[in-house]
Amino acid sequence: DTGVSQNPRHKITKRGQNVTFRCDPISEHNRLYWYRQTLGQGPEFLTYFQNEAQLEKSRLLSDRFSAERPKGSFSTLEIQRTEQGDSAMYLCASSLVQTGGGEQYFGPGTRLTVT
Amino acid sequence: GQNIDQPTEMTATEGAIVQINCTYQTSGFNGLFWYQQHAGEAPTFLSYNVLDGLEEKGRFSSFLSRSKGYSYLLLKELQMKDSASYLCAVFYGNNRLAFGKGNQVVVIP
Numbered sequence: 001d002t003g004v005s006q007n008p009r010h011k012i013t014k015r016g017q018n019v020t021f022r023c024d025p026i027s028e029h030n031r032l033y034w035y036r037q038t039l040g041q042g043p044e045f046l047t048y049f050q051n052e053a054q055l056e057k058s059r060l061l062s063d064r065f066s067a068e069r070p071k072g073s074f075s076t077l078e079i080q081r082t083e084q085g086d087s088a089m090y091l092c093a094s095s096l097v098q099t100g101g102g103e104q105y106f107g108p109g110t111r112l113t114v115t
Numbered sequence: 116g117q118n119i120d121q122p123t124e125m126t127a128t129e130g131a132i133v134q135i136n137c138t139y140q141t142s143g144f145n146g147l148f149w150y151q152q153h154a155g156e157a158p159t160f161l162s163y164n165v166l167d168g169l170e171e172k173g174r175f176s177s178f179l180s181r182s183k184g185y186s187y188l189l190l191k192e193l194q195m196k197d198s199a200s201y202l203c204a205v206f207y208g209n210n211r212l213a214f215g216k217g218n219q220v221v222v223i224p
Binding site for chain 1: 145156202204206216218
């Protein structure tokens with residue numbers, strides 16, 4: 001299967017710890033997005049990359065959050081000094097600029113629980 | 116900012132037709148997308164509209180009126196597996212999707 005993959009699928013951490021998530025997009029896709037989703041809400045945009053360049057960040061993304069896509073392939077999202085409010089599902093999606101970018105393929109997500 | 120409004124929940128009978136509405140207010144509009152999300156799973160793309168009118172795709176159809184800021188998703192011949200949340204999303208600025216909260220559809224026998 002060559003869909004979007006994310007690791008880990010679940011992460012439980014204590015408040016104040018740092019966590020890092022990984023996303024492997026569909027190989028030929030040049031755009032990669034990170035979203036956060038809480039129960040009963042739709043996904044909220046966090047940031048996106050075109051190839052290795054991070055082109056936009058949401059105001060939701062505090063300075064505790066950082067994302068990278070070093071070689072334009074996989075991406076990592078790091079949260080430093082986690083807080084209980086960071087508990088959510090973190091979704092990664094990829095798309096092709098050439099098809100407009102709105103048709104996005106999502107990974108299964110990483111569910112973060114901060115205790 | 117983007118403002119997207121959807122009803123929260125509806126129940127329908129297997130074999131029926133259900134219409135899920137979405138209204139939006141946005142700047143830099145570049146398309147209206149519909150995604151399906153089963154509980155505990157990732158969203159999956161269903162359909163999109165860029166121009167006004169109806170797009171049909173098997174049992175699913177989607178309609179857009181840009182002047183009214185309105186779209187709907189029509190699900191025909193409902194099946195039990197269609198029980199899911201249906202997310203309306205506006206593509207704007209050529210680079211991002213803004214999602215609504217989703218409409219939970221419950222299909223009963």
